[in-house]
Amino acid sequence: MIRKKVVTNLEVCRALWDQFTVRRNVSDLWEFRDCFQKHFKNAPHFVLLEDDQGVAGLLPLSYLADKNIYVLFPGETWNGKTWLERTQLYMRDPDILGDLLDAAPERTYLRYLECDENTLIPHLELDEIGYLFHPPEIGFDMKNYFQRFVWKKLKAIKKEIEAMLAPGCSWHVNCLTDYDIMVDMSLTTFGKSSYFYDSRFTEGFREVLRLLSRNGWLRMVSLEIGGKTVAVDMAAVYRGTYVVLLGSTDPEFRGVAKAMNMQHLEFACEQQMSRLDFLCGDFHWKKLWHLDPQPLYKYLSPTLKAEEAASTEISPDTEFVLPLSEPGFARL
Numbered sequence: 001m002i003r004k005k006v007v008t009n010l011e012v013c014r015a016l017w018d019q020f021t022v023r024r025n026v027s028d029l030w031e032f033r034d035c036f037q038k039h040f041k042n043a044p045h046f047v048l049l050e051d052d053q054g055v056a057g058l059l060p061l062s063y064l065a066d067k068n069i070y071v072l073f074p075g076e077t078w079n080g081k082t083w084l085e086r087t088q089l090y091m092r093d094p095d096i097l098g099d100l101l102d103a104a105p106e107r108t109y110l111r112y113l114e115c116d117e118n119t120l121i122p123h124l125e126l127d128e129i130g131y132l133f134h135p136p137e138i139g140f141d142m143k144n145y146f147q148r149f150v151w152k153k154l155k156a157i158k159k160e161i162e163a164m165l166a167p168g169c170s171w172h173v174n175c176l177t178d179y180d181i182m183v184d185m186s187l188t189t190f191g192k193s194s195y196f197y198d199s200r201f202t203e204g205f206r207e208v209l210r211l212l213s214r215n216g217w218l219r220m221v222s223l224e225i226g227g228k229t230v231a232v233d234m235a236a237v238y239r240g241t242y243v244v245l246l247g248s249t250d251p252e253f254r255g256v257a258k259a260m261n262m263q264h265l266e267f268a269c270e271q272q273m274s275r276l277d278f279l280c281g282d283f284h285w286k287k288l289w290h291l292d293p294q295p296l297y298k299y300l301s302p303t304l305k306a307e308e309a310a311s312t313e314i315s316p317d318t319e320f321v322l323p324l325s326e327p328g329f330a331r332l
Contacts (some may be wrong), residue, residue, distance in 0.1 A: 004048070086112060130293070
């Protein structure tokens with residue numbers, strides 16, 4: 001018989017996380033998640049399913065008191081919803097997924113779940129599309145990647161990048177003070193719509209920056225033109241996966257994002273990465289650059305699904321918010 005148990009002690013939750021989470025991505029590390037826990041300080045609520053053989057399933061949740069909702073740990077939020085993608089749910093047997101979700105609290109909303117389409121269950125709905133680049137599929141050769149484009153479109157992109165990278169520009173890698181430049185550019189351009197409008201998010205990612213830097217996993221790329229830093233992207237390299245986490249550009253330098261995108265793609269091939277992850281968010285350019293789409297899924301508990309169905313429009317006063325657009329990776 002399967003028994004349900006809830007763990008709320010942070011140190012015990014850490015021990016469970018370290019024991020049952022497979023470290024595929026840098027965000028699978030407790031140390032990474034703890035960067036946000038330190039600043040958001042949400043109450044942990046880990047749901048365990050146990051049987052005579054031990055732990056059968058683990059659902060790592062946090063309780064957001066201001067929203068009265070349970071989300072994936074550590075509950076880092078932007079625009080009222082969690083940000084980190086591909087949080088793993090431990091299951092000794094994949095068939096237990098339905099039981100694990102049924103064991104979730106009444107008001108639970110899980111995002112960005114990775115699931116094999118052949119094993120989808122009615123509990124899950126399509127959430128967002130993740131966009132990946134797989135260098136091994138093109139033999140780590142950008143010439144093969146360029147074959148995905150219509151020639152005229154590719155020529156226009158290259159021409160714009162060449163004009164941007166005229167004499168007087170320079171690249172910088174892992175200049176940690178550029179984090180503040182990235183934050184300032186984002187706030188100047190997007191104001192309240194910026195991730196960084198919430199100081200908890202800003203300081204949480206500053207902790208991530210330090211963690212990545214200490215361990216040699218950081219790749220912060222900055223482009224300077226005419227003595228001015230006009231674009232900064234913060235990425236992580238971990239176990240063959242290259243994830244572009246955040247980025248900002250100076251709006252006065254139109255097209256600079258193309259130069260940044262190309263830089264990431266070329267680096268992923270040069271370093272023979274297994275994949276480059278640009279995260280979710282349909283910002284048009286990801287399709288135009290012929291990245292590989294991957295659907296991710298969400299789970300809403302029956303209570304929240306009923307609330308969603310009853311609501312005809314999204315209101316900021318609603319206890320949980322389903323925004324019209326998702327953050328994902330954008331140059332915010």
